[in-house]
Amino acid sequence: NAGVTQTPKFRVLKTGQSMTLLCAQDMNHEYMYWYRQDPGMGLRLIHYSVGEGTTAKGEVPDGYNVSRLKKQNFLLGLESAAPSQTSVYFCASSSSDRPGKGNTIYFGEGSWLTVV
C-alpha cells in the first residue's frame, strides 16, 4: 500500500530558487494538507485542500503556493526560497471529512528541504 507519497525526499536549494514538492495519495481522500515541522514547534499547517480544484491557507502560508488540479495530487511550491523555509515538510490526507469530525489524517514520510 503506497498511502501518501512525497517527492523529493531531500533537496538543497539556494536562496531565491524555486521548487515544487509533489504529494500523491492513492486512498481516494478528499482532504489533503501540507505541514512543516520545525524543532520544538511540532507541525504547523501551511495550506490545505478540501477537494479537487480547491485550496485554502493554513497557519503559516506566506512564501508558499499550492495547487490541487487532480484529486490524488497536492503540490506545494516555493517561489523564492528563503533560509527560514529550511524545514521538514509533510503531506497528509484524510477521507471525506475534517479531522474535527474524527477522521484520521495519514501522513507521508516527509521531505527534508535545506535552503542555503
Add this chain to the structure above:
Amino acid sequence: AQKVTQAQTEISVVEKEDVTLDCVYETRDTTYYLFWYKQPPSGELVFLIRRNSFDEQNEISGRYSWNFQKSTSSFNFTITASQVVDSAVYFCALSEANDYKLSFGAGTTVTVRA
C-alpha cells in the same frame, strides 16, 4: 484558540521501564478530538490513537495506554515495559469539531536504552 502543551521535551529510560508522556490541551469547544502520533527515527508519522471529547474511557492497546481526563484537560500516554523500538518523538494533537487542521504539541523525544 487551540493549544497543545507537551511539557516534557525529552525522556530517557532503560528498557522495561514504564514511561508516561504528558499532554495538556486548551480549547473552548465542547466537541473536539485528540490524537497521538509516533515519529520514529526514520521520520514518518504513525497514527496511534484518536479520542473524542465525549469518551473519557481509558484505552489500552498492547503496551500502550491512554488516560483522558477532561477535568484536567489532559490526554496522557503511557508505554509499559518500554522497548528500544519505542524510541521516537511522540506528538499529541488536537482538532476542534469544525476545524480542518490538527494543532500539534512540540513533541516529546523518548529514548529507550538497552
